[in-house]
Amino acid sequence: MRNVFTICGKELKSYFTSPIAYLLMALFGLIFGYFFASATVFFVNAGLRQQLGGQQQPMSINEYVISPLLGNASVVGLFLIPLISMRLFAEEKRTGTIELLMTSPIRDWEIILGKWLGAMSMYLCVLGVSALNVLLLFAWGRPDWRPILTGYLGLILQGGTVLAIGTFISTTTKNQIIAGAATFSVCLLLWVLSWVSSYNDAPWAQAVAYCSILTHFEPFSKGIIDTKDLVFYISAIFLGLFLTSRSLESLRWRA
Amino acid sequence: MIKVEGLTKRYARNVAVKNISFEVGQGEIVGFLGKNGAGKTTTMRVLTCFLPPTAGKASVAGFDVLEQAIEVKKRIGYLPETPPLYPEMEIATYLTFVARLKGIPHAEIQKRVDEVCERTAIADVKHTIIGKLSKGYRQRVGLAQAIIHNPPVLILDEPTSGLDPEQQREARQLIASLSGDHTIILSTHILSEVEQSCTKVIIINNGEIVASDSVANLHHRRRATESVHVEVAGAPANQVRQRLEQVAGVASVEGVDLPNSAGNDGLVSFEVHSLENYSVRPELARAIVQSGWNLTELRPVGESLEEIFLELTKSETPAVNKEEEVVAQ
Numbered sequence: 001m002r003n004v005f006t007i008c009g010k011e012l013k014s015y016f017t018s019p020i021a022y023l024l025m026a027l028f029g030l031i032f033g034y035f036f037a038s039a040t041v042f043f044v045n046a047g048l049r050q051q052l053g054g055q056q057q058p059m060s061i062n063e064y065v066i067s068p069l070l071g072n073a074s075v076v077g078l079f080l081i082p083l084i085s086m087r088l089f090a091e092e093k094r095t096g097t098i099e100l101l102m103t104s105p106i107r108d109w110e111i112i113l114g115k116w117l118g119a120m121s122m123y124l125c126v127l128g129v130s131a132l133n134v135l136l137l138f139a140w141g142r143p144d145w146r147p148i149l150t151g152y153l154g155l156i157l158q159g160g161t162v163l164a165i166g167t168f169i170s171t172t173t174k175n176q177i178i179a180g181a182a183t184f185s186v187c188l189l190l191w192v193l194s195w196v197s198s199y200n201d202a203p204w205a206q207a208v209a210y211c212s213i214l215t216h217f218e219p220f221s222k223g224i225i226d227t228k229d230l231v232f233y234i235s236a237i238f239l240g241l242f243l244t245s246r247s248l249e250s251l252r253w254r255a
Numbered sequence: 256m257i258k259v260e261g262l263t264k265r266y267a268r269n270v271a272v273k274n275i276s277f278e279v280g281q282g283e284i285v286g287f288l289g290k291n292g293a294g295k296t297t298t299m300r301v302l303t304c305f306l307p308p309t310a311g312k313a314s315v316a317g318f319d320v321l322e323q324a325i326e327v328k329k330r331i332g333y334l335p336e337t338p339p340l341y342p343e344m345e346i347a348t349y350l351t352f353v354a355r356l357k358g359i360p361h362a363e364i365q366k367r368v369d370e371v372c373e374r375t376a377i378a379d380v381k382h383t384i385i386g387k388l389s390k391g392y393r394q395r396v397g398l399a400q401a402i403i404h405n406p407p408v409l410i411l412d413e414p415t416s417g418l419d420p421e422q423q424r425e426a427r428q429l430i431a432s433l434s435g436d437h438t439i440i441l442s443t444h445i446l447s448e449v450e451q452s453c454t455k456v457i458i459i460n461n462g463e464i465v466a467s468d469s470v471a472n473l474h475h476r477r478r479a480t481e482s483v484h485v486e487v488a489g490a491p492a493n494q495v496r497q498r499l500e501q502v503a504g505v506a507s508v509e510g511v512d513l514p515n516s517a518g519n520d521g522l523v524s525f526e527v528h529s530l531e532n533y534s535v536r537p538e539l540a541r542a543i544v545q546s547g548w549n550l551t552e553l554r555p556v557g558e559s560l561e562e563i564f565l566e567l568t569k570s571e572t573p574a575v576n577k578e579e580e581v582v583a584q
Contacts, residue, residue: 006355010341017343100339100400103303104356105328252307254267 003110004117007101011088011118020087021122024080029129035072036133039065061143062223066134070151070221073130074214077123077159078187084122085166086180088115089248094174102252112244116160116167123159127152147223154220157233158213162187164240171247187213256281256408256438257302261311264297271297273462274311279455281407284434286449287442289459290568295442296336298459299410302440303333315408329358332406332437336413338397342386346377346396349385350403357404371399375429391422398429402437409433411441415448427452446564460568473563481529483536484511486552487543492523495548499525502542504533526556 015021043065050059092098101111131152137143166183173179194212196205209215213236216229257279264272272294279285287295300306301313304324312319318326341349347368354364372378375395380388385396394414401409414430415423423445431452433439443449449456450470458466466473487495492510499508511524529535536553543550 003356003358006352010352013348014341014343095339095342096335096337097339097341099305099333099335100353101356103305103328103331103333104353105325105358106356107325252305 003106004114007106007111007114008117008121011115012121015084015118015122020083021125024083024122024126025129028076028080028126029132031076032069032073032130032133035069036065036130039069040137061137061141062147065137066143066148066151067221069134070148070155071218073127074155074158074217074221075191077155078162078191078213079184080126081123081159081162082166082180082183082187084119084126085163085170085183086176087170088119088167089170089244090173090176090179093171093251094176098251108245108248109241112167112241112248116163116241116244119163119167120156120160123163124156127155127159144223147221150223150225151221153225154217154229157220157230157237158217161213161233161236161240164237164244168240168243168247171244171251190214256283257313257315257440259298259302259311259313262298262301262308262313263310264294264301264306265309271462272301275459275462275464276311277457277464277467279438279440281438282435283455284430284439284441284453285455285457286453287440287457287459288444288446288449288564289442290444293459293568294462295459296412297462299333299412299440299442303331303410304328305333329404330407332401332404332409334397334401334409334411334414336416338393338400340385340393340396340400342384344385345382346372346385346388346399347381349396350399353400354403359404367403367405371403374402374432375399376425390417391419394418394422394426395429398426402433407436407438409437409439409441411439413442413444415443415445423448458564458567465567466563480506480531481533481535482556483527483529483539484524484552484554484556485527485539485543485550486522486524488522488549488551490523490546490548494546495523495543496525498542498546499527499539502527502535502538504529504535504538506530522551524552 043059043061046064047059089098092101102108134148138145162183165186166179169183169186170176170179173182190211190213192212194209194215197209210232213233216232219226219229259278260276262272262275263270275294275298287298289295297306301308301320302315304320304327307321314320315327316330318330320327341352344352350368350371351364354367359367369378372381375398377392377395377399380392385393388396394417398411398414401411411430415426418426427448430439430441434452441453453470455469456466456473457464485499496508496510499505506528509526509528511526527535527539536555540550540553
């Protein structure tokens with residue numbers, strides 16, 4: 001485990017010694033801030049109109065602001081996460097430092113887990129920026145905190161899945177741009193898979209839609225932790241990391 | 256300490272190393288000599304468990320590189336051809352990271368980092384970012400990285416490549432200072448380096464070992480027959496040749512064209528090859544002087560490791576190319 005933390009710490013540090021960490025946090029902060037501002041402005045206006053119309057039932061801030069906001073965050077995540085994962089192995093392969101890792105007395109899975117956890121920590125920092133916005137809601141309102149937590153859990157699981165896929169793709173090339181672009185395409189594909197079910201009810205279409213990462217996120221944003229979604233994300237993470245370890249091993253044999 | 260038996264490494268399209276076997280004893284410094292692409296790096300990568308062998312066995316300190324890779328890796332310090340450095344890190348941070356990877360106990364890390372910085376003379380630049388270092392310093396950091404866990408075996412892939420002569424000398428001194436408590440394999444294509452710092456030479460060509468011996472033995476092997484360059488002034492060439500051929504122990508005499516000798520006070524030169532176990536130089540000198548000619552030069556040729564190396568690695572490529580390579584080196 002010590003080795004895992006050594007690698008994880010090194011990865012996280014290298015994100016913050018290059019501009020990429022700050023760039024990602026700033027971009028995410030900007031986009032999320034924009035969504036946040038427009039969602040709250042909409043909510044305030046709609047709430048006012050409702051009160052003037054004489055309705056008694058207050059609007060739920062969770063339903064109208066937080067849930068759609070987290071949904072947006074998950075889509076934005078799909079675009080930003082490839083930028084986190086692309087360098088993981090591609091850069092080590094290009095500079096030859098992979099030789100240091102692979103000739104040190106550590107196991108392949110320790111390298112992989114360390115790198116994935118490092119990328120996860122980076123992703124958590126990016127998500128942390130959005131938490132600043134959400135916390136503001138507590139200052140002026142009383143949102144239910146439980147769906148917010150499940151929503152973030154969903155974001156973390158979804159991010160972990162994309163990062164695991166990205167880690168695998170990063171082992172297949174020396175070129176960060178290729179790794180990033182390929183991961184991005186796969187993410188995009190995994191997103192739009194869910195659209196199939198909207199115009200087709202056949203069982204195969206349902207099966208294809210099931211593979212979409214975003215459909216499994218929706219329940220989380222509404223405050224529901226469904227075992228089938230948990231299982232989906234966790235097994236997808238395992239699959240991604242397993243493929244990474246196979247790919248790393250094949251590097252040795254092909255080299 | 257290191258044992259390689261029938262090692263073969265095949266890549267998709269070509270065979271990099273063909274059925275090589277050698278052994279390295281404790282405390283030996285072995286020079287791995289060969290042209291670029293001869294299979295040096297591949298062999299080293301197999302020994303460091305970076306690549307698995309296609310066939311054959313290799314073991315370090317009694318541990319097999321395939322079966323007990325972790326044990327082997329603990330005992331090896333490896334400097335690849337390009338030092339594996341993270342350009343965005345400070346030297347001290349980098350060495351601390353490597354120390355952790357190599358499993359040095361937490362309490363000793365700081366001490367070990369300071370020690371290797373001292374040893375490789377990078378203590379004064381410890382807090383510089385690696386990306387800003389010159390080539391020579393990077394190589395030293397690479398070496399520091401290889402010795403940080405005080406491994407019994409050091410594998411250095413071209414440790415002096417790309418350094419200026421002064422830095423090369425320093426690197427060699429550093430390597431020499433490491434001998435004794437470490438078993439070292441270093442690869443190079445610089446022959447003088449092997450002569451200066453190695454106890455044993457393994458010459459590898461096209462993936463096969465063509466010679467494996469001590470430096471002294473390799474010299475000796477060549478000395479069984481002698482080649483002498485002779486330059487004589489004030490005599491016609493054919494007469495000199497006849498006289499030289501009569502000397503006892505001479506096998507053949509070849510004329511050598513001097514670049515500036517044409518019509519130039521009859522300066523003629525020859526390369527004389529002796530029969531086995533004959534030392535012909537004193538006899539040659541006497542013969543020339545007694546004939547009343549001026550002996551201007553008499554020197555043994557073809558005794559350097561360079562000649563041995565070129566002879567052993569001779570392939571179908573024309574001789575001209577090879578000379579160019581030597582010049583390039």
